[in-house]
Amino acid sequence: MRISPSADLWSGLLFTACGAGFTLLGRQYDYGTAAEMGPGFFPVWLGGFLAFLGAGLLLKAMLSTALEEIAGFSPRPALLVFAAFLVFAVLLERAGLIIASVALLSIGSLATTGFRLRSLILFMAGLIAFAIFLFVYLLGVPLQLWPAIGA
Amino acid sequence: MDFIHNLALGFSVAVSPSSLLYCLLGVLLGTLIGVLPGIGPIATIALLLPVSFTLSPPDAIIMLAAIYYGAQYGGSTTAILVNVPGESSAVVTAVDGYKMARQGRAGAALGMAAIASFIAGCIATVVIAIAAPLLSSVALEFRSEDYFSLMVFGLVGAVVLAHGSLARSAPMVILGLLLGLVGEDANSGIPRFDFGLPDLTDGISFVALTVGLFGVSEIIRSLEQPDPPAVFKTKLRGLLPNMHDLRISAASILRGTAVGSVLGLLPGGGALLSSFSAYTVEKKFASNPKHFGAGDIRGVAAPEAANNASAQTAFIPLLTLGIPASPVMALMIGALMLKGVTPGPQVITDRPDLFWGLVASMWIGNLMLIVLNLPLVGIWVRLVSIPYRYLSLTIMLFCAIGAYSVTRNVAEIYTIVFFGALGYLLLKLKCEPAPLVLGFILGPLMEEHLRRALLISEGNPSIFFSRPISSFFLLASLALLISVIFPSIRKKRELAMQE
Numbered sequence: 001m002r003i004s005p006s007a008d009l010w011s012g013l014l015f016t017a018c019g020a021g022f023t024l025l026g027r028q029y030d031y032g033t034a035a036e037m038g039p040g041f042f043p044v045w046l047g048g049f050l051a052f053l054g055a056g057l058l059l060k061a062m063l064s065t066a067l068e069e070i071a072g073f074s075p076r077p078a079l080l081v082f083a084a085f086l087v088f089a090v091l092l093e094r095a096g097l098i099i100a101s102v103a104l105l106s107i108g109s110l111a112t113t114g115f116r117l118r119s120l121i122l123f124m125a126g127l128i129a130f131a132i133f134l135f136v137y138l139l140g141v142p143l144q145l146w147p148a149i150g151a
Numbered sequence: 152m153d154f155i156h157n158l159a160l161g162f163s164v165a166v167s168p169s170s171l172l173y174c175l176l177g178v179l180l181g182t183l184i185g186v187l188p189g190i191g192p193i194a195t196i197a198l199l200l201p202v203s204f205t206l207s208p209p210d211a212i213i214m215l216a217a218i219y220y221g222a223q224y225g226g227s228t229t230a231i232l233v234n235v236p237g238e239s240s241a242v243v244t245a246v247d248g249y250k251m252a253r254q255g256r257a258g259a260a261l262g263m264a265a266i267a268s269f270i271a272g273c274i275a276t277v278v279i280a281i282a283a284p285l286l287s288s289v290a291l292e293f294r295s296e297d298y299f300s301l302m303v304f305g306l307v308g309a310v311v312l313a314h315g316s317l318a319r320s321a322p323m324v325i326l327g328l329l330l331g332l333v334g335e336d337a338n339s340g341i342p343r344f345d346f347g348l349p350d351l352t353d354g355i356s357f358v359a360l361t362v363g364l365f366g367v368s369e370i371i372r373s374l375e376q377p378d379p380p381a382v383f384k385t386k387l388r389g390l391l392p393n394m395h396d397l398r399i400s401a402a403s404i405l406r407g408t409a410v411g412s413v414l415g416l417l418p419g420g421g422a423l424l425s426s427f428s429a430y431t432v433e434k435k436f437a438s439n440p441k442h443f444g445a446g447d448i449r450g451v452a453a454p455e456a457a458n459n460a461s462a463q464t465a466f467i468p469l470l471t472l473g474i475p476a477s478p479v480m481a482l483m484i485g486a487l488m489l490k491g492v493t494p495g496p497q498v499i500t501d502r503p504d505l506f507w508g509l510v511a512s513m514w515i516g517n518l519m520l521i522v523l524n525l526p527l528v529g530i531w532v533r534l535v536s537i538p539y540r541y542l543s544l545t546i547m548l549f550c551a552i553g554a555y556s557v558t559r560n561v562a563e564i565y566t567i568v569f570f571g572a573l574g575y576l577l578l579k580l581k582c583e584p585a586p587l588v589l590g591f592i593l594g595p596l597m598e599e600h601l602r603r604a605l606l607i608s609e610g611n612p613s614i615f616f617s618r619p620i621s622s623f624f625l626l627a628s629l630a631l632l633i634s635v636i637f638p639s640i641r642k643k644r645e646l647a648m649q650e
Contacts, residue, residue, distance in 0.1 A: 042598040043344070047329060084547060139205070
C-alpha cells in the first residue's frame with residue numbers, strides 16, 4: 001500500500017509526536033493521585049489523548065482514498081520573514097531600534113515583489129520615523145534608538 | 152427598574168470624553184484593519200494589549216471591543232465595493248453585495264450593510280443587558296466541577312464549529328491545552344516543560360503566540376500570492392437603500408440578528424459561522440431563492456446583521472462565566488487580567504461601570520460606524536489598492552516592536568518566530584488555529600478546576616455527574632459530538648462551511 005503525503009498524514013505525525021513528547025516529558029513531574037493531582041497528572045493524560053487523536057489521523061490517512069493534498073510550500077518568503085524577525089531580535093538591544101528596524105525591513109523586502117530601491121528607502125525612512133513617534137514618544141516605550149556608545 | 156438604572160450608569164461611563172475617544176479610535180482602527188487584507192482583529196488586538204495597559208479598564212475594553220466590531224464592518228465595505236472581503240466573515244456579503252455593486256447599486260448595498268449592522272447591534276446590546284445579569288446569577292452557583300464541565304463543553308463546541316476538518320481541530324484544542332500548561336505550575340510551583348529556559352517560567356507569552364499564529368503566518372501566506380488584480384471601479388450613487396429594499400429586508404435583518412445572537416454565544420461560533428448560517432436561513436425563507444447570488448439585498452442584510460450581533464453577544468459568556476468563546480474573546484480576558492480584573496460572574500456586580508459601560512459603548516460605537524463610515528467609504532476603498540509590499544513590511548515592523556514592548560524582552564520575538572513557523576505549518580496542513588488558542592487560555596483553568604473537583608470528591612470522577620449543572624454540560628457536549636458524527640447533520644455542516 002502506498003501512503004501519499006496528505007494533510008492528514010503530516011498533521012497526524014505532528015500531533016502524535018507532540019502528544020508523545022508531552023507525555024514523556026510530563027513523566028518527570030510528580031504524578032500524584034486523582035484526589036491530589038501532582039504537576040504531572042494533567043499533562044500526562046492530555047499528552048496521551050493528543051497522541052491517540054494523532055494516531056487516529058494517521059489511520060485515517062492510510063485508509064482514506066480521497067486525500068487532501070497539501071498546498072505547495074514556497075520556502076523563500078517564509079524563511080526571509082523568520083530571518084527578518086530573528087535579526088531584529090538579535091540587533092535590537094545591541095545596535096538600537098533604528099539599525100534593527102532597517103535590518104528587519106531590508107530582509108523583509110526581499111520577500112516582496114515590485115519595490116524600486118528609491119521608493120523602498122523612502123518608505124523605510126518614513127515607516128521607521130512613524131514607528132519611533134508612535135512607540136517611543138506617544139506610548140512611552142523605553143527603546144534605545146542607537147547603539148550605546150562605550151557599552 | 153434596575154435595567155434602566157444600569158443602562159444609565161453604562162451610558163454615563165461610555166459618553167465620558169476619554170471613553171468616546173477610545174471608542175472612536177477603536178472603530179476607526181477596526182474598520183482600517185477590516186478593510187486591509189493580511190491583518191485581522193486577532194493580531195491587532197494582541198498587539199494593542201500593551202497599549203491598553205496604560206488605559207483605565209473600561210476604556211481599554213471599550214477600545215478593544217470597538218476594534219472587533221469595527222473590523223466586521225470594514226470587511227464588508229470592501230467585500231461589497233471591490234469583492235475583496237477584508238475579513239473572513241464578510242465572504243458571504245461579497246456574494247450578493249458585489250453583484251449589487253456591479254449593477255450600480257453599491258450605495259444601496261453599503262447603506263443596507265450599515266443599517267443591518269446597526270439594528271443588529273442595538274438588539275444585541277439589549278440582549279446582553281438582559282441576559283448577562285441573569286446568566287451571571289446562575290454562574291455564581293457554579294462549583295469547580297461545573298466549571299470544568301462547562302470548559303469541556305466550550306472546547307467541544309470550538310472543535311465542532313471550527314472551520315475545517317473535525318479530526319484535525321480536536322487535536323488542536325488538546326495541543327493548545329498542553330501549551331497553556333507550560334511554565335510554573337500554580338499548585339506546586341514546579342516549572343513544567345520549560346526546557347530550562349528562564350523565559351518560559353512564566354509560561355508562553357500569549358501576545359507572541361497569537362501574533363505568531365495569526366499575524367506572521369498570514370503575512371507569509373499573502374507574500375506567497377501575487378498581488379490581486381486591479382480592482383473594478385464603481386461609482387457610488389446615493390448611499391441609501393430605497394423603501395422597497397427596506398421593506399423586503401426588515402424580516403431578514405431580524406432573522407439574521409437572531410441567528411447571530413445565538414451563534415455568538417456558542418464557543419467557536421463567531422462571526423464567520425453566523426454570517427454563513429444567516430445566509431442559508433434567508434435562502435430557506437425566501438419565496439424566490441434564485442435571486443440569491445444575483446444581487447439580492449437580503450443576501451447583504453442578513454449576514455451583516457448576523458455577524459455584528461454575534462460579535463457582541465460573544466461577550467456574554469466572557470463577562471458572565473469568564474470563559475472565552477473565541478480567540479478574540481480570549482484576548483479580552485488577557486486585557487482584563489492585565490488590568491487586575493478577573494472575568495467571571497462577579498464582574499457585573501463588582502465592576503458595574505466596566506460591564507454596563509462596555510454595553511453602552513457598543514451602541515455608541517455602532518452609531519459612530521454608521522455616521523462616520525458612509526462618508527469615509529471613498530478612503531477605505533482607496534486603501535485596498537495599496538500594494539501588499541507596503542502593508543507586509545509595516546505589519547512586520549509593528550509586530551516586532553509591539554511584541555517587544557509588552558515585556559521588553561527579546562524572547563517575545565523568538566516566540567513569535569516559533570509560533571509563526573508553527574502557524575505556517577498548520578496553515579499548510581489546513582489546521583485551524585482558533586481552537587488551539589482557546590485551549591491555550593483554558594489549559595491552566597481546566598487543570599485547576601479538575602484538581603479542586605477531584606480533591607473534594609477524593610478522586611472519584613462521578614462528581615462530574617452528580618450535580619445537575621455539570622451533568623448538563625457533559626451531556627450537551629456528548630450531544631454535540633454525536634450530532635457531528637451522525638452523517639446527515641455532518642453533511643449539512645460541511646455544506647454550510649463551503650466557501
